[in-house]
Amino acid sequence: MKMSQNSSGKDDQASGSKKPISLPISRVRLIMKSSPDVSSINQDALFLTTKATELFVQHLALSSFNNGSGKETNSLSYSDLANTAQETETFHFLTDILPKKILAQDYLNSLEQMQEEEGADY
Amino acid sequence: MASSSGNDDDLTIPRAAINKMIKETLPNVRVANDARELVVNCCTEFIHLISSEANEICNKSDKKTISPEHVINALESLGFASYITEVKDVLQECKTVALKRRKASSRLENLGIPEEELLRQQQELFAKARQQQAELAQQEWLQMQQAAQQAQMAAASATAAQQAGSSQDEDEEDDI
Numbered sequence: 001m002k003m004s005q006n007s008s009g010k011d012d013q014a015s016g017s018k019k020p021i022s023l024p025i026s027r028v029r030l031i032m033k034s035s036p037d038v039s040s041i042n043q044d045a046l047f048l049t050t051k052a053t054e055l056f057v058q059h060l061a062l063s064s065f066n067n068g069s070g071k072e073t074n075s076l077s078y079s080d081l082a083n084t085a086q087e088t089e090t091f092h093f094l095t096d097i098l099p100k101k102i103l104a105q106d107y108l109n110s111l112e113q114m115q116e117e118e119g120a121d122y
Numbered sequence: 123m124a125s126s127s128g129n130d131d132d133l134t135i136p137r138a139a140i141n142k143m144i145k146e147t148l149p150n151v152r153v154a155n156d157a158r159e160l161v162v163n164c165c166t167e168f169i170h171l172i173s174s175e176a177n178e179i180c181n182k183s184d185k186k187t188i189s190p191e192h193v194i195n196a197l198e199s200l201g202f203a204s205y206i207t208e209v210k211d212v213l214q215e216c217k218t219v220a221l222k223r224r225k226a227s228s229r230l231e232n233l234g235i236p237e238e239e240l241l242r243q244q245q246e247l248f249a250k251a252r253q254q255q256a257e258l259a260q261q262e263w264l265q266m267q268q269a270a271q272q273a274q275m276a277a278a279s280a281t282a283a284q285q286a287g288s289s290q291d292e293d294e295e296d297d298i
Contacts, residue, residue: 020215023139031133031166035173040187044213048193049172051212055205056168057140057161058147065148075152081160090201093171097163 025050063088079105135165172196 028050032038041049060081065071067087068080085094140162144153173188175196180188190213197205235243 020212020219022143023135027133027135028169031135031169032173034133035170035177037181038173038177038188041173042187042189044190044217045176045188045193047213047216048190048209049169049176051209052172052193052197052202052205053135053165053168054143055208056202057143057165059205060161060164061144061147065151070151073152074150075154076148076157077154078156078160081157081164085164093200094164094167097167098160 021047021050021054023050023054028053060084060091063091133166134162137162140165171200175200 025046029041029046032041032046032049061076064080064084065076067084068076070076070080082098085091085098137158141158144158144161172193176188176192179192179195179199180186183192185192194206194210197203197209
């Protein structure tokens with residue numbers, strides 16, 4: 001007769017498609033706790049963060065697509081995301097995890113520039 | 123791929139969940155694999171961002187546990203204020219669902235029959251069932267015995283009849 005008192009909306013797998021939260025809350029909690037200094041998180045705060053993350057994914061995907069180069073071809077590429085992150089202030093925090101690919105692009109660009117400046121033949 | 127500095131960055135939202143969300147947000151759009159991978163990592167980054175900010179806000183308050191208020195303030199200060207309304211709504215929904223479940227479970231308990239009584243009834247039913255099984259088994263055993271006895275008797279009289287009526291001498295004595 002015991003029912004979990006800590007039930008979350010996401011556990012309603014059987015009740016049709018309209019779940020309040022689709023991302024796994026337990027995973028979000030794990031990620032939060034791996035942040036330095038974070039000790040305890042209220043369950044409701046966890047719900048909020050999980051939902052915010054969902055909205056973030058939608059926001060990022062939509063922005064990147066709408067501002068991206070693949071709109072006509074109905075596609076979304078890595079650089080669409082990277083560009084949106086650079087151009088949108090609220091997404092600037094993402095540039096920390098983007099550098100590798102961007103650096104390569106920048107490097108190639110600057111390499112081209114150098115070649116032009118030095119007048120080298122390739 | 124983002125390089126991981128220790129165990130912290132190995133935790134990510136499952137790829138399948140992200141793929142599903144992307145599909146629902148951008149139906150019919152072809153999304154490159156490395157783009158998907160990037161979104162997965164961006165999620166982790168976002169969660170860290172919110173947690174750190176909320177944690178700071180929490181530390182400044184006199185509370186030890188990160189509360190919904192702290193998260194909402196964090197969203198606001200980080201430029202995600204547009205998320206707040208929807209996020210609050212979902213919290214309300216989650217609470218309602220949890221409340222319904224608690225009510226449902228207590229409704230079950232309040233059928234008028236307390237748990238101890240239900241347990242007692244269950245034990246009674248089990249005991250009854252065991253008894254019936256035992257009786258049934260015993261009946262079957264008795265029937266088998268009777269059938270065996272009858273078979274013995276029939277065999278014995280048949281042998282006797284044979285010995286009496288037949289010309290053949292059968293020196294067998296059946297000791298059963």
